[in-house]
Amino acid sequence: MIKIENLTKYYDATLAVDSVSFEVQKGEVVGFLGPNGAGKTTTMRIITCYLKPTSGKVTIEDFDIFEQPIEVRKRIGYLPENCPLYPEMNVLDYLNYIAELRQIPRAERSKRVREMIGVTSIGDVLHKDIGELSKGYRQRVGLAQAMVHDPEILILDEPTSGLDPNQIIEIRQLIRDIGREKTIILSTHILPEVSATCNRVLIINDARLIASGTPDELVSRAQGAEVITAGIKGPEEAVFEALRQADFIAEFRKVREELAGEQSWLTLEIQGQGDQTSEKLFHLAVRQGWTLRELRLERLSLEEVFARLTTA
Amino acid sequence: MRNVIAIARKEFKSYFDSPIAYIFITAFLLLVNFLYLWTFFVAGQADMRPFFGFMPFVFLFLVPSISMRLWAEERKMGTLEILLTLPIREVDVVLGKFLASFLFLVVMLLMTFNVPLLVGFLGDPDWGTVICGYLGCLLLGSSYLAIGLFASALSENQIVAFILAIAICTGMLIVGEAFFLILVPDFLVPLFEYLGLGSHFESMGRGVVDTRDVLYYLSIIGAFLYLNINTVEHRSWV
Incomplete structure (x- = not known):
C-alpha cells in the first residue's frame, strides 16, 4: 500500500533521511520511533507530498509522489505535528472548509x-473557535480533519504530544479504533505508545532506519540470549557444580541468598545458551531434587531495546 | 476553480474575524478623507484628481498590510502544512489568497463613496474621470497586493513581509517618478518611465484608459503571482 525505496533527503548539506526503505501493508498500524530530529517528520512530510525528497521513490x-501528487494526497489524511489549525475559525466551519477542499x-x-x-x-x-479549545479537543478536531474524506491511509505526527495522561489514553484508544479499518503511520518518541497502539515498529535514528518488526520481535532480537531468574533451594556447592x-x-551468577533451615534459597540469574532454557532448567531441578520457587524469563523493556539500538 | 473560490471565501472571512480589519478600514477612510478635504475647499474644484493623486503613496503602506499575513501567518502557525497536503494545486491556493485580498481592496475602495458623493453634491464632476480613477486604484492596488503576497511567502514573520513588500513597491514606484528619472541616462528614461508603477496611474487619474497601462498592471500582477506560485511550490523554507 505504501512503498518507500531508498528515500534520501538533504536539507542543504544536512542529511535528514538516509536511504530509507520500507513497505506498509493495508490495515497495518506502524509506529515510527526515534529520538527528536531523527527524520520521522521529514519522512512523513515526503509521503504526504509536502516536501520533495532528494532521491528515492x-x-x-x-x-x-512525483508524478501524481494530487492522487496521493487524496488517499492520505494527515495530522502534522502540534496540530496546526486556524485558531480564529470555529470547529464546524473549519471541518466544512477542509471537506470542501477535499472535494467531497x-x-x-x-x-x-x-x-x-x-x-x-x-x-x-x-460552535467554539478552535483557539478556545483545550489541547485534547484540538487534537480531536485535527483527527476529524484528517479523516473527513475517509482516506485509506492516515499519517499522524506525534498525535499525543502535549496532552495530559487522560487525554493520551483517549487519543490512543481512538487511534486503535480507527486502526481496525485503516492503515496508519504514526510517529512518537514515547515508547509505551508504540506497544499500546502499533502492530509494527520502525526505529529511526540519525536519519537511518535501524530496525523494523513487531514490538515483541524487536525485544527478543535486541535481547540476544534468554536470561532467567531462578529461585532454587538445594546444597549450594552441588547446585553450582550442576x-x-x-x-x-x-553463564550464571548468584544474586541473593536467604537462609531457610539447613539449606538456603538461592536467587540466580542464568543466561541460557540456545532456547527453552527455563524448561531445561526445570527438568534439571527435578532430576537433582532441588526445590524451585521462581522461574522467570527476564525481558528487556522497549525502553532498553530502544536505548541499545540508538546508542550502539 | 471551486478550490480558488473556497479558499478566497475563507481568507476573506478571516479578515473580518479580527478587529484589525475594522480598525484598518477606519484608519484608511480617515486618512484619505482628511488628505482630500484638506485641499478640497481651498482649491474649490469639483474633481477627484488630488484624491487619486496621493493614492500610490497611501497604498504603499496600507496595501502591504492587507497581504502580509496571507502566507507568513500560515507558515508561522504551521497551518500551511495541512493546506498544502490537501489535493489542491499550489496555483489554486495562490489565486484564492489573491482573490480574497483583492475583494478586501474593493471593499476598502467602495467605502470611500462619500468622496464622490460630496463632489457630486457640491459640483458637477466628470464621472468618466472618477470611474477611470477608481479603475486605476484597483489596478495599482492589485499590483501592490501581488507584490505583497509574494513578499509574504518569503518570510514567516509578518513584519518582515510587510517591510519587504514596501521596499519592492517603493522601488518599483520611484523608478518612474520625475525626481528619479533626472538621475537616469537620457536613453533609458522611457524604459524606466514605463517600468514605474506610478506613471501608468497618472494618466488614469486624468481619465485616460490606455490599454498599454492596463496591460502593464496585469503583467505586473501576473509576474508576481507566478513568482509566488514558484516560491510556494519549492517551499524552500522547510
Whole structure:
C-alpha cells in the first residue's frame, strides 16, 4: 500500500533521511520511533507530498509522489505535528472548509462532517473557535480533519504530544479504533505508545532506519540470549557444580541468598545458551531434587531495546 | 476553480474575524478623507484628481498590510502544512489568497463613496474621470497586493513581509517618478518611465484608459503571482 525505496533527503548539506526503505501493508498500524530530529517528520512530510525528497521513490497504491501528487494526497489524511489549525475559525466551519477542499460533493459534505464529529466526540465544541479549545479537543478536531474524506491511509505526527495522561489514553484508544479499518503511520518518541497502539515498529535514528518488526520481535532480537531468574533451594556447592556442567547454560551468577533451615534459597540469574532454557532448567531441578520457587524469563523493556539500538 | 473560490471565501472571512480589519478600514477612510478635504475647499474644484493623486503613496503602506499575513501567518502557525497536503494545486491556493485580498481592496475602495458623493453634491464632476480613477486604484492596488503576497511567502514573520513588500513597491514606484528619472541616462528614461508603477496611474487619474497601462498592471500582477506560485511550490523554507 505504501512503498518507500531508498528515500534520501538533504536539507542543504544536512542529511535528514538516509536511504530509507520500507513497505506498509493495508490495515497495518506502524509506529515510527526515534529520538527528536531523527527524520520521522521529514519522512512523513515526503509521503504526504509536502516536501520533495532528494532521491528515492515513494508510491502510495501505485501512485508516485512525483508524478501524481494530487492522487496521493487524496488517499492520505494527515495530522502534522502540534496540530496546526486556524485558531480564529470555529470547529464546524473549519471541518466544512477542509471537506470542501477535499472535494467531497456538497450533498455528502454535511453527512461526512457529522460522522467525523461523532467518531471523534467533538459535538460539544462545534460552535467554539478552535483557539478556545483545550489541547485534547484540538487534537480531536485535527483527527476529524484528517479523516473527513475517509482516506485509506492516515499519517499522524506525534498525535499525543502535549496532552495530559487522560487525554493520551483517549487519543490512543481512538487511534486503535480507527486502526481496525485503516492503515496508519504514526510517529512518537514515547515508547509505551508504540506497544499500546502499533502492530509494527520502525526505529529511526540519525536519519537511518535501524530496525523494523513487531514490538515483541524487536525485544527478543535486541535481547540476544534468554536470561532467567531462578529461585532454587538445594546444597549450594552441588547446585553450582550442576549448573556449570549443564550445556544449556552459558553463564550464571548468584544474586541473593536467604537462609531457610539447613539449606538456603538461592536467587540466580542464568543466561541460557540456545532456547527453552527455563524448561531445561526445570527438568534439571527435578532430576537433582532441588526445590524451585521462581522461574522467570527476564525481558528487556522497549525502553532498553530502544536505548541499545540508538546508542550502539 | 471551486478550490480558488473556497479558499478566497475563507481568507476573506478571516479578515473580518479580527478587529484589525475594522480598525484598518477606519484608519484608511480617515486618512484619505482628511488628505482630500484638506485641499478640497481651498482649491474649490469639483474633481477627484488630488484624491487619486496621493493614492500610490497611501497604498504603499496600507496595501502591504492587507497581504502580509496571507502566507507568513500560515507558515508561522504551521497551518500551511495541512493546506498544502490537501489535493489542491499550489496555483489554486495562490489565486484564492489573491482573490480574497483583492475583494478586501474593493471593499476598502467602495467605502470611500462619500468622496464622490460630496463632489457630486457640491459640483458637477466628470464621472468618466472618477470611474477611470477608481479603475486605476484597483489596478495599482492589485499590483501592490501581488507584490505583497509574494513578499509574504518569503518570510514567516509578518513584519518582515510587510517591510519587504514596501521596499519592492517603493522601488518599483520611484523608478518612474520625475525626481528619479533626472538621475537616469537620457536613453533609458522611457524604459524606466514605463517600468514605474506610478506613471501608468497618472494618466488614469486624468481619465485616460490606455490599454498599454492596463496591460502593464496585469503583467505586473501576473509576474508576481507566478513568482509566488514558484516560491510556494519549492517551499524552500522547510
